[in-house]
Each structure stands twice: as structure tokens, then as C-alpha cells.
Amino acid sequence: MTLSEFQLISKIKSLLPADACNQGIGDDCAVIKGSPYDTLVTTDILAEDVHFKLDYYSFADIGYKSCIVNASDILAMGGEVTGFFVSIAVPKKLTDENILDFYAGFKEAMEPFGVTILGGDTTSSPSGFFISITAVGRVTSGKALLRSGAKPGDTVYVLGRLGEGAYGLHLLLDKGVRDRNNVFVQAHLRPRLFPNEWRKIREGYTITAAIDVSDGLFADLGHILEESGVGAEIDIDVDWTPVSGLLSAGIATDEALGYIQGGGEDYALVFTSRERVDGALAIGRIVKGEGLYRIASGERIRVEKTGYKHF
Ligand code: ADP
Ligand code: MG
DSSP: OOSOHHHHHHHHHHHSOOOSSSBOBTBSSEEEOOSSEEEEEEEEEEEBTTTBOTTTOOHHHHHHHHHHHHHHHHHHTTOEEEEEEEEEEEOTTOOHHHHHHHHHHHHHHHGGGTOOEEEEEEEEOSSSOEEEEEEEEEEETTOOOOTTOOOTTOEEEEESOOSHHHHHHHHHHHSOOOOTTSHHHHHHHSOOOOHHHHHHHHHHSOEEEEEEOSSOHHHHHHHHHHHHTOEEEEETTSOOTTTOSTGGGTOOHHHHHHHHHHOOSSOOEEEEESSOOTTSEEEEEEESSSEEEEEETTEEEEEOOOSOOOO
């Protein structure tokens, strides 16, 4: 294959008939119109040796994370989770217990949402464990938070953690750390979402755009900028400690900032609002024009496109 992931998706989109009513490809979830609620749908694959490795993930961790990454996309649209569909392709090397542990982990992650698994599919796999999750959610009609709503003058906020899961992956892959109690390893294996804090913010303020950080703060904020036709300035000198434990853990500032700006895997929410929002960290502002800029010691530096590339 020669196309990048995003080029491929855009090519697929261009081959399809348009949908005049519902909103399809291009945001964290599809929005299927209804009344009084629109239905949100998102789907994600987790593939062995691409998204997880069996030598450091327990099956319960895989189940846990499969739930979180999908729930995160529902939250990013401002929705409440309705339920999940879980499909698995199981290689011969797995035991019955492995699969039951996977579901135990999924159940644990699902608990705060007060919902259940509503269906799925089961098949064998010639090699590798594959998981496909679909999450369904709902949002008051017309109120889904899109990537396209940011306006010049809005403030950019973060709710959640940044850089910790990516640093945890670095510890697992490059440093051979296997201590499950290490906070960064834990952040990688079992990322934390903040559904209650987020609901409070949505109820208290007008949010103009939102996305969850799966590929990196700058990469995912970049999607908001592209879809909204605006630019942003991010204040690098802001105190990041409320959203990341990396700086206070003795990691060199440049390295920590690299993970905070570029690391995916934490599923923090990046959102914009015209208002001064309590309970989230303000990191910069939306400006006219295009492009993402870091403001450091008063200097304005253009950020080139970053983020995790699948191929
Ligand atoms: P996220 O990181 O939020 O899960 P993705 O980057 O995976 O989002 O997907 C971006 C958009 O492209 C979503 O709207 C998704 O539904 C759509 N998409 C991804 N892959 C395909 C595909 N193979 N066919 C159709 N739509 C796709
Ligand atoms: Mg997303």
C-alpha cells in the first residue's frame, strides 16, 4: 500500500454516495439523526502486535482498553454511552480463561457507564487475536460536539491525562519495565477517562468543538483546526502538571514535553469554548488563519504535522 491511513479513508469516502441526513466519515463518531436524541456510533479494531502485545498486556487489560478507546469517542462527541458490541477473532493459542479474562476487564471498564454488551460476533483467527468493538451512544438532537465548531477567540482546553500512556509504552518497549504498578505503565494498559467531570463541563459551559487524543495532542488538535478552518496557538510554558505526572516524576523537561505534545494513548479530551471553563486546563487559543503554533518564551513557532501513523 502506498496511501497513508488518512489518504485511504478519504479515498474510500470519495467513492461512497453522500448521506444528506446523517453525518458519516470524518469525526470521532457517526451521528445518526433522531428525536429527541441523535445516535452516535463508533467502531475500532484492536489487533495483536499492532495495538497490544501479549507479553505485557494481560487479557483483562486488553478487554479494559478495548472498552475505553471506544467509550472515549462517544465522550468526545458529547454523548452518553448506550452499549457496546464486541467481536473477537480467536487464535488457537488462547485458552477459555484468556477470553473470560478479556470480558472481565471489559466489564470493569464499562461499569462507570452503567451499560452492557449488547451483542457481537465470534470467529477463529489463523494467527493473532483481533478485536472489533462498536460503541453506541446518544446525545440530544443537534448537540453532538463536532471537530468543526472551533472559532477564533475560543480557548483550547484539555481534560484528562497527557503523555503518560505514551511514556508507559516507552518504559514497556524500550526499558523492559514490567512493573504493573508503575503509574505510567498503568496509564498505558488502563487509560483513565473522566466521564463525570466532562458531563459537568458540558452542562456548565458551551463547548464549540471536541476530539479525544488517540494519536497525540498536536495531531488530534490538528484535526479540529482542519475541520474548523482555523489555527491555534499553544502556550508551551503553561504548567502541565494538572494533566501530566511526567514533569514531577523527574523526567527531563524536553522529553516530558515531547510526550505531552506528541504522545497518544491517554484519551484525554481536547475541546474549545468561548467561556472560561473551570475544571479543565487552558493551553492556548484558536486564531484566524490556519496552522498550529507553539508559543514558547514569547516566540511563535509553527508545528509540523505529527502523530502516530498506522501505515
Ligand atoms: P478515531 O481515531 O477517532 O477512532 P479514525 O482516525 O479511526 O478515528 O477514523 C476517522 C474517521 O474515518 C471516522 O469517521 C471513521 O469512522 C472513518 N473510517 C476509518 N476507517 C474507515 C474505513 N475503512 N471505512 C470507512 N470509514 C472509515
Ligand atoms: Mg477519536
